[in-house]
Amino acid sequence: MKKFIVDRRKFLRSFFYALLSFQLIYVFVRLLKIKIPQNTQSDLYDAGDISFFENGKMYPFGSAHFFLHRFEDGGFIAVSSKCTHLGCAVQLKADSLQLECPCHASAFNSKGEVLSPPASRPLDYYPIVFKDGKVLVNIAHPVRRNKFEQAQIKYI
Ligand code: FES
Structure with missing residues (x-):
């Protein structure tokens, strides 16, 4: 049972970091798009x-x-x-x-x-x-x- 709890903590931590990484990448891409002038x-x-x-x-x-x-x-x-x-x-x-x-x-x-x-x-x-x-x-x-x-x- 204890092993399952540790694994769950690891899983949640990994999930949190993955989510944070995706959000940072999204913000970075949005900033790049704003700076690139495009002909609309x-x-x-x-x-x-x-x-x-x-x-x-x-x-x-x-x-x-x-x-x-x-x-x-x-x-x-x-x-x-x-x-x-x-x-x-x-x-x-x-x-x-x-x-x-x-x-x-x-x-x-x-x-x-x-x-x-x-x-x-x-x-x-x-x-x-x-x-x-x-x-x-x-x-x-x-x-x-x-x-x-x-x-x-x-x-x-
Ligand atoms: S604004 Fe002065 S010459 Fe055109």
């Missing part, structure tokens, strides 16, 4: 069919706070409309591919590069994904940058 469907803004966008034109998406530019060679870039000086909303200058800030007159080209200060760095840009013939812009993850690089242009 709601992060991706559907800008429209790829075929809709003409080469050499820029399209404003005011409610999503970005401008989508399709270059002459067919590449795309989505630049934020938030000025890198103090955060005002830049506007597309009529009949041009230039973006201007109404607050302190910074200006940017279609790649988001600074043409005139006081802004000192390019507009942030948003990663683009092509899926099922659509242009999807990841508006949840703006990318801060200090200069324009060719790799920021996305091709089909």
Whole structure:
């Protein structure tokens, strides 16, 4: 009878440690999941069919706070409309591919590069994904940058 009680104690202790281990693993996995940014469907803004966008034109998406530019060679870039000086909303200058800030007159080209200060760095840009013939812009993850690089242009 005594042996049975000792075995039962051992069993309960082992069971307790196993349960504790599973709980720690669960918490650890949950923490990892929180730290890994993933593209959820709601992060991706559907800008429209790829075929809709003409080469050499820029399209404003005011409610999503970005401008989508399709270059002459067919590449795309989505630049934020938030000025890198103090955060005002830049506007597309009529009949041009230039973006201007109404607050302190910074200006940017279609790649988001600074043409005139006081802004000192390019507009942030948003990663683009092509899926099922659509242009999807990841508006949840703006990318801060200090200069324009060719790799920021996305091709089909
Ligand atoms: S906020 Fe745009 S130039 Fe100052």
